[in-house]
Amino acid sequence: MSSAADRRPATPMARQILEHHSLLSRARALPGEARFVLAVLTLGALVAGAGIGFLVVTGQLDGRWYDLRDLGNATAHFRGWTQRQGIHSAVPYLVTGLLGGIAILSLVGGWLVIGVWAERRLIAKFQIRQGPNRVGPFGLLQPLADAVKLLQKEVLIPIGADKLLFFLPPILIFIPAMLGWGPVPWAPKMSYADLNVGVVYTIAISSLGVLAVFLAGWSSNNHYALLGAMRTVAMMVSYEIPISISLLAIVLFTGSLQLSDIVAWQAQHNVWMIVLLPFGAFTFLFASTAEINRTPNDIGEAESEIVAGFHTEYSGMKAGLFLAVELGNALLVGAMMSTFFFGGYSLFGLERWIPGYLIMGAKTFLVYFGFVWLRATLPRFRLDQLMAFAWKFLIPLSIIQLLFVAVESMVVVQSGLPGIVTIGGSIIANAALTFVGVRAWANAIGYSPKEMASPPIMTNGVGGLRAAEQIRAAS
Amino acid sequence: MESPGIILAFWVLSAITVAGCAMVLVARNLVHALVFLVLAFLGMAGLFLTLSADFLAVAQILIYAGSIAVLMVFAIMLTPLAARDNANSLYLLPALASGLGMAAIVSFVALVTPWAELKGDALAQNDPPTTVAAIGDLLLGRYVLPFEVASVLLFFALLGAIVLVHERGSRESQ
Structure with missing residues (x-):
């Protein structure tokens, strides 16, 4: 029983920061x-x-x-x-x-x-904490312990619940999360199902999850669950439109619905779609965080307001499945984002030497890291703010951008000018549209950033890192 | 259509579709009926896939299984009579009549259409790698008028919905 005495005691934050070692040390x-x-x-x-x-x-x-x-x-x-x-x-x-x-x-x-x-x-x-570090080295065995705990738990079914429909959703929501990986190209010839209609397939598969979410909330016979489900459904339905329109802009440029063609186009022209369509990339990123219920758009399962949203009544491994699907979907969106906007497996000719799937994986995890960053940084939006942002801001601007892109893609294909002129012109035009359009539209719908908020306060200003440094200096 | 896999897929998918449709009629709970309807939609999408109509299959999933189902969800949630354990069928006769009428029209069109029956190499030659381009050409070429009429109709439906739910606060205050 010496291990209990040797184990590092649970220390306050300041002490943990002091004991923080770098990898090199x-x-x-x-x-x-x-x-x-x-x-x-x-x-x-x-x-x-x-x-x-x-x-x-x-x-x-x-x-x-x-x-x-x-x-x-x-x-x-x-x-x-x-x-x-x-x-x-x-x-x-x-x-x-x-x-x-x-x-x-x-x-x-x-x-x-x-x-x-x-x-x-x-x-x-x-957040300058340690995170899970008790189970195994660096807390690496924590997920296994969590999984064992979830498996052991009793799966409760509420008395008022609809038995059949309460059983289905954890399975239904898992299927699209797996199917979505089908058309992702990992290398020029390496793709599980390189569909001719890959882009439409992606949108269609992502729209299947909505029904599972609704069924989960409705069948639970619980106010919080139903509220969360309706919020999530409304949000997902709204944000599917800007996603589709921004993907349509990509399709106009590349002239193909095939995901591997889209990546090949970006590799051939040596340009990433995020440079060509900055507003489309932002729309896709923001809207897909709403689609997969991640912060800052996780109002559907806002823990502090409606417990856990549509899966309030689920327990044991069924709840675990919902959480798992959320995590898997985040990775899937990372893969989609890197396919559509970050050049997929291509890296400016480097894909000839390095395996494409490694590049693709690196990009996927980088986007995923961005999601974690957002989750750690931003608070969540209110429901009406979110819906208004989709309908009043993202959708009209996406449609305007689509009109621009329609003209630009015709110029790129038919003008006969060298690609650097046409695509460079498109980049400038779209950047100008993004800059001017966002400002002008924000003014037009009555949101003026100057009148609204105070400048953001960095962590340094309120303690955070500075406090940590002071503790370091004091010791 | 010769390969055994396709024939097996056809029968399985047809069974799913027909069973789903039958369960829509039998189920007394509207939300259950909706789930079976989605199952039937997915079976239809699978049938389109066996006919190498890739775009049609995906559009079926996107529009019917994805969007129409959610639309029905909202309709069920917003209709007071359609709460849990609803067993009322107020429009049985009109529903039967219109259903039979639709079935008659579809069967008539299917019977009078001169289907091009191809087999073997001729089928392989006439099987395009993707149907997207052909559908796009037809929609914006030969069938541009019905296409535009449909979009105008949808636009007016949108306007009508906005007018119906619009709060006339400004006029009442006058």
Whole structure:
């Protein structure tokens, strides 16, 4: 029982800040053997990386099945091999379909386990706390403990609940969260289902979750649940429109509904859509936070007002499923955002050397980090503010931008001028539209930033980091 | 249509669609009926997919399973008679008559339409990789008038909804 005495006591915030170690200082404090092993591992990784880099640069991998820069190569070779062997053509589809499905499931499932920990730790960093750090090293086993706790809990069904419809929603809401990963392109030839109508499919799949949310709230027979459900449904229905219009602007430029074509267009013209359509990117980001119920738009499950919104009455692993879907959807929106606006797997020619899925994954997690940042920073909007923002601001401006883009895309395609002129002109025009349009529209609907709020107060101004520094200096 | 997978998919999806529609009629709870209707919509989308009508399938999911279902949710929530455990069917005869009429019209159109029956290589040649471009051409070319009429109709429906719910506070105060 010595561990209980050795365990670090729960300390006040100031002490925890003092004890905060950087990663480098932790590495320096390691014993000699561990540092030796670490050095050997690092050296081995560097050598292996150099070897792979040499193979890639000299072009010895091109066209081989083990060319891991694009897993589509392996699939194509497998298909050719089955054709030569005379195996039925359905077999490669079945095998690759199963493997791809398992890959998507394990990506999302793995993230559901790690993501809970990562998000809590990150938000703790933003708020100068420690976050979960008791279970396992750095608190890494916390999600497993949470999952075990959720599994053990009794799944209650309220007496007044509609039995069938109370059972369905956790499953219904999980299906679109998985299906949405289908058309995401991970590399030029690597995509689970590269649909011709990928953009419409994305919008359609995201609209399926609305019904599950409503059913969850309605069948619970609970005021808070129904209120949360109606709020969420109203919000999701409203914000689907700006999302669709901003995606339509992208489709006008690229001339294709296929996600891989959209990425290929951005790679070919060496421009990211966020540069070309800044207002569209903002609309998509803001509206998708509303679609997936994340702060600053999580009014549907505002814990401080209506308990937990539409899943108030759910307990045990069913509630866990709702939370998990929320986390998985955030990652999915990160993938969509990086596909549509950040060039997907392309990185200005670097995708020829680095596997595209690594670039895509890095971008996805960067966008996800942005979501966590927003969650740690912003308070939530009121419901009427949110709806007014969608209907009075985002939708009209998106339509105006769509008209601009319609003209610009015709110029880009038909004028015959070099791309740098037409696309550069479009970038300038859209940036000007964003700047002027947002100001003018805000004035027109009677919102003037000058009259309204005081300038934002940074954390430094109210204690925060400065207080931390003072404690450091004092000790 | 020869491959066994397609035939299996056709029968399974048809069974889902028909069962969903039947349950819509049988279910006494309106929200249950709505869920079964969405199931039928999804089955229809699957049937479109087996006919390689990709855009139509996705539009079916987007418009019917996504939007129309939510519209019905709002209609149910806003109608006092349609609360929980509603068992009233006030418009049984008109509903039956209009349903039969619709069925008659659709069957008539399906029977008189000269379907191009292609098989094997001819089918493969005439199967376009995507139907989006063809649908777009038809909508803004040959069928531009019905398309525009439909959009004007929807626009007036929108205006009508706004006029109906508009609070005439300014006029009453005069």
